[in-house]
Amino acid sequence: MTANPTDLALSGLTKSFGGTLAVDNVTLRISAGEMVALLGPSGCGKTTTLRMVAGLVQPTSGDVLIDGYRVTHIPVHRRNIGMLFQNYALFPHLTVAQNVAFGLQMRRVSRAEVASRVTTALRLVQLDPFAERLPSALSGGQQQRVALARAIVIEPSLLLLDEPLGALDKSLREAMQGEIRAIQKRLGITAVMVTHDQEEAMTMADRIVVMRGGVLEQVGTPEEVYSHPANRFVAGFLGASNFLRGSALGREGGEVVMRLDGGGLARVRAGAGPGGPLIAIRPEAVRLQPASAEAPVENGIPGTVEQVRYRGQSTHIHLRLDDGESFLAYLSNGDEAVPRQGFRPGDRMLASWSSASATMIADA
Amino acid sequence: MRGRLSGLGGFVTYTMAVLILLFVLAPLVVVVALSFSEAAFAVFPPVGFTFSWYETVLNDPEFQHSFLVSTLLALAAALTAFALGMPAAYALDRWRVPGGGAIEAMLLSPLILPILITGLALLQFMSMMRMMEASVNLFIGHVLITLPYLIRTITASLKQVDRSLEEAALTLGASPFTVFWRVTVPQILPGIAAGCLFAFMISFDDFPISFWLADVETMPLPIYLHSLMERVFDPSVAATSSLMIVTGVLAVLALEKLVGLRKAMGV
Ligand SMILES: Nc1ncnc2c1ncn2[C@@H]1O[C@H](COP(=O)(O)OP(=O)(O)OP(=O)(O)O)[C@@H](O)[C@H]1O
Ligand SMILES: [Mg+2]
Numbered sequence: 308m309t310a311n312p313t314d315l316a317l318s319g320l321t322k323s324f325g326g327t328l329a330v331d332n333v334t335l336r337i338s339a340g341e342m343v344a345l346l347g348p349s350g351c352g353k354t355t356t357l358r359m360v361a362g363l364v365q366p367t368s369g370d371v372l373i374d375g376y377r378v379t380h381i382p383v384h385r386r387n388i389g390m391l392f393q394n395y396a397l398f399p400h401l402t403v404a405q406n407v408a409f410g411l412q413m414r415r416v417s418r419a420e421v422a423s424r425v426t427t428a429l430r431l432v433q434l435d436p437f438a439e440r441l442p443s444a445l446s447g448g449q450q451q452r453v454a455l456a457r458a459i460v461i462e463p464s465l466l467l468l469d470e471p472l473g474a475l476d477k478s479l480r481e482a483m484q485g486e487i488r489a490i491q492k493r494l495g496i497t498a499v500m501v502t503h504d505q506e507e508a509m510t511m512a513d514r515i516v517v518m519r520g521g522v523l524e525q526v527g528t529p530e531e532v533y534s535h536p537a538n539r540f541v542a543g544f545l546g547a548s549n550f551l552r553g554s555a556l557g558r559e560g561g562e563v564v565m566r567l568d569g570g571g572l573a574r575v576r577a578g579a580g581p582g583g584p585l586i587a588i589r590p591e592a593v594r595l596q597p598a599s600a601e602a603p604v605e606n607g608i609p610g611t612v613e614q615v616r617y618r619g620q621s622t623h624i625h626l627r628l629d630d631g632e633s634f635l636a637y638l639s640n641g642d643e644a645v646p647r648q649g650f651r652p653g654d655r656m657l658a659s660w661s662s663a664s665a666t667m668i669a670d671a
Numbered sequence: 672m673r674g675r676l677s678g679l680g681g682f683v684t685y686t687m688a689v690l691i692l693l694f695v696l697a698p699l700v701v702v703v704a705l706s707f708s709e710a711a712f713a714v715f716p717p718v719g720f721t722f723s724w725y726e727t728v729l730n731d732p733e734f735q736h737s738f739l740v741s742t743l744l745a746l747a748a749a750l751t752a753f754a755l756g757m758p759a760a761y762a763l764d765r766w767r768v769p770g771g772g773a774i775e776a777m778l779l780s781p782l783i784l785p786i787l788i789t790g791l792a793l794l795q796f797m798s799m800m801r802m803m804e805a806s807v808n809l810f811i812g813h814v815l816i817t818l819p820y821l822i823r824t825i826t827a828s829l830k831q832v833d834r835s836l837e838e839a840a841l842t843l844g845a846s847p848f849t850v851f852w853r854v855t856v857p858q859i860l861p862g863i864a865a866g867c868l869f870a871f872m873i874s875f876d877d878f879p880i881s882f883w884l885a886d887v888e889t890m891p892l893p894i895y896l897h898s899l900m901e902r903v904f905d906p907s908v909a910a911t912s913s914l915m916i917v918t919g920v921l922a923v924l925a926l927e928k929l930v931g932l933r934k935a936m937g938v
Binding site: 361362383384385386387388390394397398399400409410454467 | 836839842843847853
């Protein structure tokens with residue numbers, strides 16, 4: 308069971324439902340064997356995009372190209388697509404084996420070959436002992452694995468996943484993330500996944516596509532998108548971020564010097580991020596020390612502790628800056644060098660960071 | 672049964688249920704009891720016990736004829752109503768049919784209009800069209816009044832179908848037609864069965880349509896029963912009625928055996 312590597316391209320893909328644009332001019336190229344996650348808040352058009360790729364929704368304009376062929380007007384059942392649904396969508400009146408066999412029967416594969424391919428697929432998802440059960444006699448995780456087997460047994464050109472793990476609890480979800488990813492890599496199937504869980508997107512995907520209001524906000528590897536978010540929305544959507552507003556004063560040795568509106572100076576490596584009036588700093592890059600009465604420092608800003616929350620691996624400290632903005636610091640609880648004690652609401656603290664951990668981004 | 676009620680609420684509920692059941696069943700029990708009476712007149716309470724009225728009825732060629740007419744008519748009407756109602760319900764539920772709402776209202780209208788009037792209108796129409804064949808006329812009339820039951824139950828089942836199952840089947844390479852037969856139909860089968868049962872019973876039981884459209888050569892059971900009551904006063908009328916009840920019960924049991932009645936009724 309190996310897929311012929313297939314690449315996928317979306318070209319100006321647009322869908323409007325009675326005047327409202329659900330997906331707005333999406334252009335995207337996905338290479339063979341790649342796994343891409345569509346990530347974004349509810350209603351941003353992820354599902355609609357995925358369903359246009361599948362052929363379940365007809366685009367208003369634009370095209371879907373599989374291996375360079377325009378498939379926009381080819382009906383779903385001739386697109387050779389494997390799809391996973393959030394509610395598994397197993398046929399309740401068919402056994403596990405019959406469910407997996409369905410797609411092969413549609414392809415008029417011989418009886419003997421169906422049997423052997425079904426067994427192989429079920430073994431791949433470790434469900435061969437359950438072949439004769441009905442789906443209702445399986446747990447959610449098992450059901451989704453049957454759905455996975457059913458989708459890949461037809462050797463699809465594309466694997467499409469719409470929040471496939473949304474109905475599972477956290478630990479099972481993490482296990483399944485690993486399992487799906489491993490099978491996708493092993494078979495080399497080009498895959499597009501929809502999720503609104505940023506952790507899921509980061510752990511599973513080669514590239515993340517962040518969407519908002521039907522528009523692509525940023526496309527990049529998890530690392531790129533996390534470390535160099537294109538704008539405030541992306542930075543805020545993928546993990547937490549602190550934003551400080553400022554204006555550039557000039558360049559100094561490969562760094563841009565900015566005057567922060569809240570007072571003080573900040574240095575940001577030139578070329579880190581797309582540029583703009585905001586500096587984004589991840590909470591885990593922030594260090595805290597008791598504030599002294601000295602003049603404002605570089606790459607630092609004073610604030611008052613509002614809340615201290617112990618979160619297991621880390622402690623989250625919520626600061627209120629003097630201009631009223633909030634500022635968040637995550638202190639690792641495993642790091643002995645970091646003082647964790649002695650933060651109490653009302654304490655004056657200086658939050659500081661290194662130039663390398665700050666990014667200049669657009670305010671959008 | 673998902674759980675038992677308890678306490679005062681439970682007591683009241685169960686008592687009410689039993690009382691309603693008694694109220695519904697009591698007249699039927701009287702009829703059935705009378706059918707075994709040895710008395711030559713239908714008087715309650717029955718006297719003695721005999722099967723002779725059944726013997727009389729079952730050997731009566733008029734009864735045999737009427738029973739056959741009613742059974743065939745009910746089967747034909749139910750199956751035809753299914754053949755017409757299935758595509759209609761599917762189209763109305765799944766496609767954007769222009770004027771779909773009006774069409775649906777029209778198809779369901781026999782449920783609302785007084786059936787006696789529907790029958791009279793049919794009779795007038797048919798005599799205008801010079802349609803003289805009673806069996807055909809009865810068939811048309813019965814399809815008309817049973818169709819709404821099939822459309823109703825099938826539409827209700829279609830609305831409950833998990834659409835992602837159909838979509839999954841499409842992605843797996845099944846054509847829309849195959850999806851319908853292999854995925855949609857198995858899911859709505861209980862609804863179809865329930866609809867057919869309703870249709871069968873409505874037709875088998877029908878008086879107001881048959882009243883206008885039947886003739887002496889094609890006389891459904893309820894009409895025959897009515898004419899019997901005008902001229903006969905012995906318990907054979909009760910025996911005939913009991914046989915109708917038995918047919919209904921058998922139809923229900925058959926459905927229970929085939930698809931499970933609870934499922935079919937959506938409980
Ligand atoms: N069939 C439809 N008819 C009308 N509007 C629709 C339809 N499907 C989606 N929409 C609208 O299009 C927009 C995008 O919907 P979509 O389902 O693609 O969002 P999503 O990103 O998948 O959201 P979620 O995370 O909640 O699943 C929403 O505003 C939605 O209301
Ligand atoms: Mg969605």
